[in-house]
Amino acid sequence: MEPLISIIIPIYNVEKYLNECIDSVINQTYKNLEIILINDGSPDKCGPICDQYKLKDDRIIVIHQKNKGLSGARNSGLEVASGDYIGFVDSDDWIGEKMYEVMLNLLLKYDLDIIECEANQTNHEIDYKTGSYDVAIENSFKALHRIIKNSSFPVWRRLYKKEIIKDSRFVLNKTSEDVYFMIDNIPKTNKMGYYGFPFYNYRANPTSIMRSPYNLTRLDDSISAALYLKNELVSFISNNKKNEQGVKQKELLLVVQNFILDQLIYHYKMLNYYPEVDPKHTNRKKVKNLIDKNYFNSKNHSPYIKFAKFLPEQLFKFLIDSNKIRHKALKSNQFT
Numbered sequence: 001m002e003p004l005i006s007i008i009i010p011i012y013n014v015e016k017y018l019n020e021c022i023d024s025v026i027n028q029t030y031k032n033l034e035i036i037l038i039n040d041g042s043p044d045k046c047g048p049i050c051d052q053y054k055l056k057d058d059r060i061i062v063i064h065q066k067n068k069g070l071s072g073a074r075n076s077g078l079e080v081a082s083g084d085y086i087g088f089v090d091s092d093d094w095i096g097e098k099m100y101e102v103m104l105n106l107l108l109k110y111d112l113d114i115i116e117c118e119a120n121q122t123n124h125e126i127d128y129k130t131g132s133y134d135v136a137i138e139n140s141f142k143a144l145h146r147i148i149k150n151s152s153f154p155v156w157r158r159l160y161k162k163e164i165i166k167d168s169r170f171v172l173n174k175t176s177e178d179v180y181f182m183i184d185n186i187p188k189t190n191k192m193g194y195y196g197f198p199f200y201n202y203r204a205n206p207t208s209i210m211r212s213p214y215n216l217t218r219l220d221d222s223i224s225a226a227l228y229l230k231n232e233l234v235s236f237i238s239n240n241k242k243n244e245q246g247v248k249q250k251e252l253l254l255v256v257q258n259f260i261l262d263q264l265i266y267h268y269k270m271l272n273y274y275p276e277v278d279p280k281h282t283n284r285k286k287v288k289n290l291i292d293k294n295y296f297n298s299k300n301h302s303p304y305i306k307f308a309k310f311l312p313e314q315l316f317k318f319l320i321d322s323n324k325i326r327h328k329a330l331k332s333n334q335f336t
Contacts, residue, residue, distance in 0.1 A: 003108075005100055005159070006034040006083030009091050010073030015044040017092040017203065022053055024094035024201075030101035035060045036077045041067030046091075071170035071177045074155075078169060086165060088156045092203045099199035103159045106135050106193055113189040114143075116158045120198035136194040141240075141252050143192040144233065149255045153178040156200055164188050175218060176225035183232050214274045219267050219283060223290070226263040230256055230294075257296055264291045265305050272320040281313070288313055 007025055011018065025035055037050045037060060047064055054060045063076055074088065085104065089095060099117065107115040115135075138146065147153065155178050165185050170177045186192070233256050237249045268287045271278045278284055288308065295309045307316055 002032040003085060003104065004032050004034055004083040005030065005085045005087060005104065006036060006077075006081035006162075007087050007089055007100075008036045008038070008074055008077030008081060009089050010038050010040055010070050010077070011046050011050065011091040012040045012042045012067065012070075012073070013044055013046070014042075014091045015046050015049060017094075018046055018049050020094050021089060021091050022049075024097070025089060026053075026057055026059075027097055028095075028100050029098050030104060033059050033100070034081065034083050036063065036081060037061065038063045038065065038073040038076050040065060040069070040073040069173065071172050071174065074177075075169045075172075078165075081162070084162055085159055086162050087159045089200075090156055090202075093156070094201045094203075096199040096201070100159065102197070102199070103195065106195060107159060107161070110135065110137055110191065110193055112137070112191050112193045113161045113164045114158050114186070115193040115195060116152075117195050117200060118198040119154070119157060119200040119202045121202050121204065133196045138192045138194060140187050140189050140192070141249075143186050143189065143194070145252050145255050146194065147182060147186065148229070148259050151259075153182050154202075155181055160185070174225070175221040179225040179229060183229050187232075187236050214270050214277060216277055216283065219271070219277075219287075222263055223267065223287070226260050230260050257294065258298075258300075260294050261291065261301070261305055264294065265302070265308055268308050268316070269304065269320060272317050273324065275317075284313060 009021065009025070014021070022035075022037070025033070035057070037053070039047045039050050039062065050060075050062045050064075054062045061080065063080070065073070065076060068076070078086070085107070087100065087103075103115045103117060106112070153176075165181075168181060168184050171180045174180065233252070237253055240249070264287055268284065268291060271284045271287065291305075291308050295305075307319060311319070
């Protein structure tokens with residue numbers, strides 16, 4: 001019998017896009033699917049839309065619940081998923097019709113724990129026939145190195161063997177939940193595959209919290225996730241001295257250190273671009289201290305990282321303010 005794939009789709013306030021999303025899953029060329037729709041207390045017509053689909057396709061399971069957020073909705077899906085393999089699709093996105101057929105075939109062919117594809121961030125789905133792609137087989141070190149270096153954390157990029165993630169749940173009330181989920185699960189893998197075709201079509205949602213004005217929630221969640229990543233992977237690296245394949249321990253540690261600094265410098269700059277969110281400089285001091293603590297010498301550092309390390313906070317603020325003035329002047333000159 002063909003393996004069963006459970007597809008978990010958390011749904012909230014996306015009635016404009018929901019049909020396209022669900023249709024793309026229903027119309028997969030691989031048919032042995034369990035499609036789990038979690039209506040997470042959506043205030044629009046998403047609930048009735050889900051119920052209508054359930055009447056048309058007996059592969060669909062619908063869960064109606066009070067709003068628990070993205071992580072809570074995904075966790076509800078994980079509680080009921082009965083498939084041999086598990087995938088995630090966000091309800092404002094859609095997927096190519098061969099996504100799960102190709103990914104499952106690769107996963108089985110190479111005896112993988114997880115297979116990952118690329119994402120397409122345009123409104124034009126690519127014809128699968130137009131490209132030829134090889135699958136890269138990675139151990140956990142190589143997979144972590146690539147994922148962290150490219151910040152390719154979203155869980156919807158992957159098809160997971162259920163045995164790998166069956167005991168995992170998404171952390172609640174975080175905007176970086178995918179970082180935690182990845183760090184908790186990729187180290188468990190023996191073999192992971194990366195396939196470069198962009199089966200997943202990602203829609204940039206203008207109402208997403210990550211596209212909203214800069215705020216302290218984004219700061220706290222991002223830094224907490226980055227520090228969690230660092231602490232867990234430093235422990236993982238130190239406990240796996242004999243990595244014989246591909247990426248060495250020091251290479252993975254370097255990409256982790258660079259990731260931490262990149263996250264910190266981003267927020268240090270943003271706090272200075274938007275000083276109104278940090279009127280007492282409390283958060284700037286905290287981030288500056290973390291930059292000092294995590295800094296290491298490297299010729300590849302951006303100038304801003306070096307400035308953040310070696311300049312006092314007020315001088316760094318002066319640098320940011322000068323850049324703001326320069327950018328405004330350049331922008332105004334475009335229209336004169």
